[in-house]
Amino acid sequence: GQNIDQPTEMTATEGAIVQINCTYQTSGFNGLFWYQQHAGEAPTFLSYNVLDGLEEKGRFSSFLSRSKGYSYLLLKELQMKDSASYLCAVSDSNYQLIWGAGTKLIIKP
Amino acid sequence: ETGVTQTPRHLVMGMTNKKSLKCEQHLGHNAMYWYKQSAKKPLELMFVYNFKEQTENNSVPSRFSPECPNSSHLFLHLHTLQPEDSALYLCASSQEVGASETQYFGPGTRLLVL
Numbered sequence: 055g056q057n058i059d060q061p062t063e064m065t066a067t068e069g070a071i072v073q074i075n076c077t078y079q080t081s082g083f084n085g086l087f088w089y090q091q092h093a094g095e096a097p098t099f100l101s102y103n104v105l106d107g108l109e110e111k112g113r114f115s116s117f118l119s120r121s122k123g124y125s126y127l128l129l130k131e132l133q134m135k136d137s138a139s140y141l142c143a144v145s146d147s148n149y150q151l152i153w154g155a156g157t158k159l160i161i162k163p
Numbered sequence: 164e165t166g167v168t169q170t171p172r173h174l175v176m177g178m179t180n181k182k183s184l185k186c187e188q189h190l191g192h193n194a195m196y197w198y199k200q201s202a203k204k205p206l207e208l209m210f211v212y213n214f215k216e217q218t219e220n221n222s223v224p225s226r227f228s229p230e231c232p233n234s235s236h237l238f239l240h241l242h243t244l245q246p247e248d249s250a251l252y253l254c255a256s257s258q259e260v261g262a263s264e265t266q267y268f269g270p271g272t273r274l275l276v277l
Contacts, residue, residue, distance in 0.1 A: 058205065084262035096167070096253065096268035097206075104263065141206070149260050150219065153205040 056080045058154035060142050065160045066132055074127045074140050074157045082147025088116055088127045089141040091156065097141055100127070129159075137161045166190040167269035169254050175275045176244065184239040184272045186254030193259045195237040196266065197229060200251040212237065213260045244276045 057079045066072040078086070085104035089097040103109055103118035103125060115128040127140055139156040146152055166189045176182050188195065197209040211219035212231040226248075228240040237254055251271045257264040 062203070087265070096270045099265045099267070102263060102265065143206075145262050148219075149262055149264075150208055150211070151206075151266065153207075155203060155205045 056144075056146065056152045058142055058144060058152055060140075060154040060157045062155070063158045063160065065162060066129075068132055068134060068161055068163050070132050071128065071130050072132060072159065074129070074142075074159065076125045076127070076142035076154055078123050078125070078142070078144045078152075078154075080144045080146045080152050083120060084145035084147070084149060086116075086118055086125050087143045087145070087151065088125075089143065090138050091141060092138045100140075132161050134161050134163070167254060167256055167267050169252075169269035169272050171272060172270065173273045173275075175277065176241070177277055178244060178246070180244075181240070181242040183241065184252055184254075184274075186237040186239075186269055188235055188237075188254075188256040188267070188269075190256055190267060192256040192267075193234050194257045194264070195231060195234070196255040196257075197237065197239050198253040198255065200253055200271070206253070210239075211260065218260060241274075244274075246276050249274055249276045 060076045088100040091097040101116040108117045113130045118125045139158045141156045142154040143151040168187050170185045194213045199207045209223045210229040230238040253271045254269040255266040257266045
């Protein structure tokens with residue numbers, strides 16, 4: 055079967071760094087997405103990785119290791135507005151997105 | 164601003180009612196999707212339309228019926244739903260169905276079935 059695992063909840067302090075991990079087992083792999091979803095709002099696109107390595111985009115970076123079926127989202131200089139759920143999704147062999155249940159990130163002052 | 168709108172934002176219906184959810188995208192995309200999001204569960208893909216043709220139906224019960232009259236509009240017709248169908252229903256669009264295609268989501272319809 056297809057499976058995406060990520061922690062249910064994480065807590066971090068404003069100004070700090072947090073890493074949200076995602077492991078996957080899917081039928082085929084055509085890239086991995088990270089989305090952010092604030093409570094009561096639509097998921098919004100953060101990053102896409104299809105090759106191994108680190109992609110940096112401002113305060114957010116995303117890493118992929120295809121051989122390990124592993125990705126992480128790194129958030130630096132955390133701000134209160136970063137409190138949200140972070141969703142990991144893999145594009146499978148049919149280009150369907152298989153989603154994790156999301157990681158709720160709580161930022162404390 | 165995602166360019167994808169959904170109406171209504173909230174809906175309460177009885178199990179014998181018939182209602183429809185509407186989605187409209189203003190991004191010039193050719194693919195549209197319906198997802199179900201339940202608390203603490205992964206998004207579940209329900210239906211996919213690519214260039215107005217339905218390409219995926221992920222074993223969704225027949226009480227959910229999609230309609231895609233053109234590339235900008237997508238409907239989800241609901242009838243004789245069950246309480247377990249209560250969830251957030253999200254619509255999304257992308258340029259087309261493909262590996263690197265980013266999906267843009269609407270704000271969702273929060274559905275409660277009594």
